[in-house]
Amino acid sequence: MQDRQGLATRVFPSDRPVDLPPVLLLHGIASSGNGDWVEPGTVSALNDAGRTVVVVDLRGHGDSPAPASAAETGAPAQAQDILAALDGVGVETFDIAGYSLGARLAWAVAEEAPARVRKVVLGGLSPVEPFSMVDIAALRKAVAEGVQPEDPFTGMIAGLVGSRGPEHAPGLALVVEGLASTPFEPKAWPVQTPPVFVVGQDDMMTQGIERIVDLVGGAELITVPGDHFGALAGAEFRGTVVRALGQ
Structure with missing residues (x-):
């Protein structure tokens, strides 16, 4: 590898x-x-x-x-x-x-x-751990398709991820997902x-x-x-x- x-x-x-x-x-x-x-x-x-x-x-x-x-x-x-x-x-x-x-x-x-x-x-x-409250599937959809999450907190995180532009959003969504899987x-x-x-x-x-x-x-x-x-x-x-x- x-x-x-x-x-x-x-x-x-x-x-x-x-x-x-x-x-x-x-x-x-x-x-x-x-x-x-x-x-x-x-x-x-x-x-x-x-x-x-x-x-x-x-x-x-x-x-x-x-x-x-x-x-x-x-x-x-x-x-x-x-x-x-x-x-x-x-x-x-x-x-x-x-x-x-x-x-x-x-x-x-x-x-x-x-x-x-x-x-x-x-x-x-x-x-x-704030990211444990994120709906990861909805976040992925927001980044990939621009679909606004129904959950307000996930929507806020999606907006934060998207604020850095399309070149950074997919990577930032993976950061959120990884942190959610290893909560504080x-x-x-x-x-x-x-x-x-x-x-x-x-x-x-x-x-x-x-x-x-x-x-x-x-x-x-x-x-x-x-x-x-x-x-x-x-x-x-x-x-x-x-x-x-x-x-």
């Missing part, structure tokens, strides 16, 4: 490097590393703090190749993709900041390679240092996150201004990432 193509990966070195590992940034669903991390200024803020930053586009997103099947987009498979991308740029030990889907996959990366992960920020993390069911935190959870004060997607925080002894929960999208773009979120990973 031919090896699948790796993820699009960019490294942003600092002009004033400090003696800390690189920071891996993981974006949300139907977004990209550029949209979630470069444009809002998080990469620049981390560089200013002396950190080298690694930004990947998840499979089916940004400049990364589309998946061939849903088997390539379950959480464990995506974690292996991410680790292979880090191997490709020579990064062994690293910190992680992930947002929304990126936070979900940051947890999966920590499970796959706990000895390589130093500190983690989990932003905008849903305490449940967190147990013990695998890394020695507990993570920092960051949520927007008006973010409905993170309601009930305290249940997940309570699973991790010593974890910190920080609330910043904004809803699910506004929090990510805010200065308080950027500052929290820099401070939490800089200790």
Whole structure:
């Protein structure tokens, strides 16, 4: 079997490097590393703090190749993709900041390679698996034929998938399908240092996150201004990432 193509990966070195590992940034669903991390200024803020930053586009997103099947987009498979991308740029030990889907996959990366992960920020993390509520057959039909799903939530996901254009929609639908087949069911935190959870004060997607925080002894929960999208773009979120990973 031919090896699948790796993820699009960019490294942003600092002009004033400090003696800390690189920071891996993981974006949300139907977004990209550029949209979630470069444009809002998080990469620049981390560089200013002396950190080298690694930004990947998840499979089916940004400049990364589309998946061939849903088997390539379950959480464990995506974690292996991410680790292979880090191997490709020579990064062994690293910190992680992930947002929304990126936070979900940051947890999966920590499970796959706990000895390589130093500190983690989990932003905008849903305490449940939202994609398990998607009618996959209806989503496939929406992408292939433009048929609007009857279920409102599936219709919302179909709209999100379709918003990236016909060239990305089939791959994004496979991402949703793969994640639905490997739902988020967190147990013990695998890394020695507990993570920092960051949520927007008006973010409905993170309601009930305290249940997940309570699973991790010593974890910190920080609330910043904004809803699910506004929090990510805010200065308080950027500052929290820099401070939490800089200790």
